[in-house]
Amino acid sequence: MKDLLPPLLSQLEQTSTNLLQLSWIEVGVASTLLVINVILSITLQLGIAKQLLISASRMVIQLLLIGLILKQIFALALLFPVLGLAGVMTLIAGISVVRRTQTRYRSIHTTAIVSIWMSSWIVTGITLLLIVKPEPWHSPSVLIPLLGMVLGNSLTGISLGMERFLRELTTNRDEIESLLVLGATRWESCRPSIVNATRAAMIPILNTMSVAGIVSIPGMMTGQLLAGAEPMQAVRYQIMIMFVIAAAIALGTISALTLTYLRVTSKRHRINWSDLQVSDH
């Protein structure tokens, strides 16, 4: 497998002659496509023109910044800067998990950060050490994009799972409590909600896997093809990454739901209703 799956950077170097170089002028041309969205917003009075410009500007600034940071870290290729960046990325992903969660409890951020940290680092670690095996193992050109893909997908899954579980708890309060009254343990009373939440978390990756290659060429494969990679090589990478992402989502969701369950229920087989707060944002 090792010789079949060379690290991304060396591959990019090998194929840099094939790589379609993009100048800032060409990026500028692409930015004019945003005008279509602005016109649409104004003619249909969608009121999203301002939001569009802010979001687009944010995206440009964030990517420029990460570009500069990556350039430095790639040049250094030292362990601690790489792990530092990976840590910051994981922390931000953890905080983002609960950004749109309406039902919350006090330590919800800790739950999200611990879950995404554990699941994404375990899965990325296995991928680096046993599958891709770059030299050195912390090679930033492999570790950072790989972790980024795992985090981005886990974030969505864990977020959907936690939101669903907490929403079910508050909307089905009577049903859940009635089960407790009839002698259910806390697990028996929460199990249906946890099952639904796990399903909700896994649906996006299941959909992505089932249409991969038919409806769209997945992002990583697209990148490799644009970079001039041999199609079958790009396919192998994409299959591997799909398995990795699915595993990270499953692990992260199970961990997040278990921690949430332990936090919102009591050993005395009841739900800590007063710890659950529903916010409007």
Place this chain on the structure above:
Amino acid sequence: MTRIAHLNQEPIIEARDVSRHDPVSDRTLLFSANLKLFPGDRLGLIGPSGCGKSTFLRAMALLDPVQNGEILHHGQPIPPEAIPHYRQEILYLPQRPTMYPGTVRDNLAKPFLFAAATNDFDEEKALGFLDLLNRDKVFLEQNAKHLSGGEQQVVAFVRGLLLNPRTLLLDEPTASLDSISTQRFETVLENWQDPVHNNAGQPTDHLKRSLIFAGHDHAQVQRLTDHVIEIIDGTLDLERPH
């Protein structure tokens, strides 16, 4: 309360200085409640809405954390692992019945799927109770979610009785029932409380069942219970006669 009759007995449940404070509303819902419920006791709980009747019954069913005091079962604190079984023995029937997707039969059989259940769902027994409450076999096949409020209360009541509880904590159980159904409900409740007889026809005293009946209707509460306690702003008024 006629404590003389209970001299040689230990209470089934005892609330000792139980206080409950709700951190969300920052209100104290129950002030240092003390109560002993003995085998065979029929206790009424009256008071206006929001006075703490449900809070007290929920505390007895161990559904909310209490800030002070404790609930004892046969004189002992209840360890976490015994709570599901305790709740099947000391059964709380909430004011709003909850139905799950499926038929009435599915709903009646649901508690028997839990690990705490000691026996299996007995359809004959269920039909017996339903018959007394004027419902026939067809009722078992109905979609529980489509039942009226009163019918749901009947299902919740039968679901509770099938668990063979030792004590019932009833929270306005006839609020949605019409007068005929209420009458039948009361008859079933009275029959249920009669001591279970052994093979020789002698009442087996240790199986005497007890109940707490919380309601608005003074006449009904007095009809169904031997002793009525008023609850005012979260305080049990044990002294005042009714």
